Amino acid sequence: MPEVGGRGALLRLLRDGRPRTRAELSAETGLARSTVADRVESLLAAGLLRHADKAGSTGGRPPGMFAFNPGARVVLAVDIGATHVKLAVADLGGTIVAERETPLDIAAGPERILDHVSETGPALLTEAGRAAKDLLGVGVGLPGPVEHASGRPVNPPIMPGWNGFDVPGHLRRRLDTALALVDNDVNLMAIGEHRAHWPEAPDLMFVKVATGIGAGLIGDGRLHRGSRGAAGDLGHVRVPHGAEMPCRCGNVGCLEAVASGAAVAAKLTSLGVPARTSADVVDLARGGSVAAIRSLRQAGRDIGEALATAVSLLNPSVIVVGGALSQAGEHLIAGVREIVYQRSLPLATEDLRIVQSRAGARAGVLGAAAMVIDHALSPSRLDTVP
């Protein structure tokens, strides 16, 4: 096996996009110059680096500058929601180069949904002008708990037929790729939002408010999954206004029972303003329904109660509110801000920003792409695979 140790350290630096000389790479990584020279050749051969001379020359005198080559390979990113499947092709810089969304009910089951992915994926690669051999791997987000190591769903409440299904194995075979990773959709949205819009924020919390409520936590730049992968379960935190409201989890007073899209729609319906989904609530609010606007503001306050505790515990610098119900604009977020700033200590909110998702409907695929790219280009992988 050829010596490859150090390739990861070089790429970690160069992924920031700035070209560097061998001497700079040696100084910044602490690797010996001879090692740097050798590993640069290896990464050039793999296509992951390119010559980046001012003159753009690749012949004659040995060129001096090297840069990361994001176009070397592509990844397929898949965001499977309750009622849609979104696919995207992204380069190694995480930039989306082609995408397609199809309405599909998750209850159709894993075979049907993953057939769609393995048929649409190659078509999308072609649309992006890439060959099958350019595919580095596939990343998938699912709307339920996933055991990250195996990529299998664990008792997902809204995904009949998916429990324990070998999603990565199925996709590796169908897409003929060695790398398939699966995670919970909210975790991937947190990664996507962080990479694309808040790369400098070490601590970010992404809150998805849709049919259900969940959170993804980024600490020191990395996703926090918890000991059983169950971290970020904001929906079943008890909130004061929840009182004795029964929740589908079997407990009472959970946030999700009062502030999810489903809960707000049910409340409006009981008030004589019929609504069924988050989208219905958003439409009502946009249409000026006072009942809808009031309900959204109160949902924001309830979410704020749970987030105030999260702020005290975690002291994030950014809270991003996403998901279908957040599309209603400022009503929901105003309620969140009202309670978080009232309930939290000044030091914890001094630099805190509470904002609407900027990645929007693309957060999931951006995160799925980043998960695969990070894994494939990590030092632990690059430095052991020749």
Next chain:
Amino acid sequence: MPEVGGRGALLRLLRDGRPRTRAELSAETGLARSTVADRVESLLAAGLLRHADKAGSTGGRPPGMFAFNPGARVVLAVDIGATHVKLAVADLGGTIVAERETPLDIAAGPERILDHVSETGPALLTEAGRAAKDLLGVGVGLPGPVEHASGRPVNPPIMPGWNGFDVPGHLRRRLDTALALVDNDVNLMAIGEHRAHWPEAPDLMFVKVATGIGAGLIGDGRLHRGSRGAAGDLGHVRVPHGAEMPCRCGNVGCLEAVASGAAVAAKLTSLGVPARTSADVVDLARGGSVAAIRSLRQAGRDIGEALATAVSLLNPSVIVVGGALSQAGEHLIAGVREIVYQRSLPLATEDLRIVQSRAGARAGVLGAAAMVIDHALSPSRLDTVP
């Protein structure tokens, strides 16, 4: 400057205590054999490694095995509490080799307290049979918020005269050492408990229940400080039973206002059972006071309400309850368990353990020592300092 890159990677492996050959070190780090040979020599010269042959030989045929040498240097660990100062000398394995505790009121101010540290520290080094030149650095825990980068206290409520005081600069001068690090005491207790008793648990939460209430969070084996170093502020989380109880922070319904040692003592006094401190409450409970036992159980339930939210968010594998009020035995922890297991989803509590602190009064100094050792032996430091 000599090439030193790779020393950190070697030490990170060898700090587990297992001796290794050069070939093993090369295989496990991915460093070239020539680099390993060179860096091993450098670490031997610095005293951080020792020859570890089966025969214990250091002459004749070149020895083949190398091990971390925890006795190479020592650190001074200082735990400054509201009414005590505890000092300890620890080797590079984090083992305490000498310690001393003195009653001292934090309100005496930084000059007086740090004078005590800089007088007692050298005496304790001598007691441990070590010379001043063996001192690698000093680590200090303070009972209030600390800006970790500068080591200065930030508006600490119970520390008059300490706000913004340059604790590290003062100690570097007095103790003639280049390295002085300061953090909040609960953060250090979390590190100490984790290293000494739960090194295999990636996600641990340490809860200190004393005059106040605070938490230290370990995620993926590392302390989570948050964007302003304010993470772990469990005391000012709102709990249902808190209702409209006023808290010293200016809010109402905070956990600390109902479940801290001070709050429980005040409640008992109002019931005609005089108590002032956490220790008084513990004495009453040990003496069989039904009122004290009931109050502790309820305090545990209130802490459990806040921790249930923390469990949903963070999914830790271990919650350690420490601090003076936890010395009352199982009464407090039984209340915590009751609510956490009732309020949290099964997946999040499947492997969760809620236990009393094992490090006890030593948690702070163990954490202070680990903070300094980790910093000094980190790759980023070892690989840049010749």
